[in-house]
Amino acid sequence: MNASATSASSPSTPADASQDADAPDLSSLRVAVIGAGNMGGPVATCMIRAGVPGEQVLIVNSTPESSQRAADDLGARAADSREEALAGADVIVLGVKPYQIIDLLGEVGDAVGQDAVVLSLAAGVTLEAMENALPNGTAVVRAMPNTPIGIGEGVVALMSGSSVSAEQETLVRALFAEAGAVEEITEAQVHAVIGAAGSAPAFAYYAMEAMIEEAVRQGLKRPVATRLVAQTLRGAATMVLETGEHPAVLRSNVSSPGGTTVQGIAALDREGVRTGLAAAMEAAARSSKELSGE
Ligand SMILES: NC(=O)c1ccc[n+]([C@@H]2O[C@H](COP(=O)([O-])OP(=O)(O)OC[C@H]3O[C@@H](n4cnc5c(N)ncnc54)[C@H](OP(=O)(O)O)[C@@H]3O)[C@@H](O)[C@H]2O)c1
Known part of the structure; x- marks a missing residue:
């Protein structure tokens, strides 16, 4: 992973991140967004606002035209193919529908870099199910965001899989530093978060x-x-x-x-x-x- 990170902390706000001298440097990070729709789009916006250069955020939607449209809207870059987006990606955002996730992971698993973080937005798809569909030891994080993250006034609840390091947890929090509020939760709490946020x-x-x-x-x-x-x-x-x-x-x-x-x-x-x-x-x-x- 290109970004260096040191400490995990309690719920953060944008102000926290800007004052944190240990915050990871996001300027050399590469992000692939597979599915930049109603939720994947605002997540990409958050990451760009947090400091990932737009040209390093590669978008893959279901057609090249749709990828280009989303990339133009978000100030990101459309990838020519899923392979191009995944090559060298430090963070892979899965913004497709829940029923597509496991098949997608089966298709892309081998292209996921060893140190990459797979960040799923999907409701109802557990960390265990995603880990089982990926090569052993892949870092998987579930994020449960709401749409106001796109204007910096949302909430993101994060759940980390069994192979996620403290450095990767810090990186994910930094990527959502401009989202509004970030909370770490257990998977058992995600249903309550869906009702509350x-x-x-x-x-x-x-x-x-x-x-x-x-x-x-x-x-x-x-x-x-x-x-x-x-x-x-x-x-x-x-x-x-x-x-x-x-x-x-x-x-x-x-x-x-x-x-x-x-x-x-x-x-x-x-x-x-x-x-x-x-x-x-x-x-x-x-x-x-x-x-x-x-
Ligand atoms: N919406 C919310 O408030 C919300 C909140 C929390 C979590 N989520 C989660 O976010 C995920 C996405 O939901 P959404 O509401 O954003 O749905 P959405 O607006 O329909 O977006 C889905 C995106 O996936 C793309 N896509 C579909 N098939 C694809 C494929 N084979 N390869 C690459 N991209 C593909 C679509 O591209 P095209 O437009 O080209 O078809 C679209 O950009 C879901 O898993 C959901 O559980 C949503």
């Missing part, structure tokens, strides 16, 4: 949509309603992250006795919104377990 942007969009439409019904223009709701939710999330306070404390701070907010909260409780949110997360986690065959 992987599928959760869609839950947030659902809630925003409901709030915007009600604001419109009450007379606000849609663009104004959209800005008010989106900025308010961003502000609320930032308050939680920056104050470290439990959301219940922040909520109580803005709930005057007999005031407007407590009336709204009582309505949320009457309508079962808390139970509904928990049910949505539980359903996503259950579906993830089913995908894994658990």
Whole structure:
């Protein structure tokens, strides 16, 4: 591997990475992205933002035209073939659909360099299954990202296979330094992460949509309603992250006795919104377990 790395650490933010003198040098790293779609694309963007030169990020999609389109969009390079992308790749990102992963690994396994890290984004495909499909000792990491990583406001949960070194773990964290937040988890926790982060942007969009439409019904223009709701939710999330306070404390701070907010909260409780949110997360986690065959 071209990048040198030394230390693994706790959850990081972009600020951590930029201040870390031991951060790996990503400028000579070569990355192959097999499947730069809705998720592989933002992952490539993160890596380029983290410091991998775009011309060293080689994209392979299902057709040369699609590879070129994605590479142009991402500021990366389209590979002429899978072989070209894999030759000398330090990191191989698998952004294809879960059902394609094992067959793909069987096809490309021999072309994976000895020190390369295979980074799978696929839901439901275990580290063990991928390790079994690759030559012995191949370093495999699972990443469970969400789409806001493309704008530096996402979450990536990482799981390392049995052959991943501390240096490789540090490298992968550095590649996601511009993603938003990075968390290391066990594979058993991945289903909970899908409910809390992987599928959760869609839950947030659902809630925003409901709030915007009600604001419109009450007379606000849609663009104004959209800005008010989106900025308010961003502000609320930032308050939680920056104050470290439990959301219940922040909520109580803005709930005057007999005031407007407590009336709204009582309505949320009457309508079962808390139970509904928990049910949505539980359903996503259950579906993830089913995908894994658990
Ligand atoms: N979307 C999410 O929010 C999300 C979140 C977490 C994890 N994931 C995981 O990310 C992976 C991709 O999901 P996605 O939503 O990004 O799907 P997607 O948008 O359909 O992207 C799949 C990509 O794979 C490419 N592809 C298909 N067959 C290929 C082949 N034989 N060789 C090379 N490339 C090929 C496609 O290229 P063409 O466009 O040319 O067909 C496309 O770029 C899945 O494993 C999923 O579990 C997704």
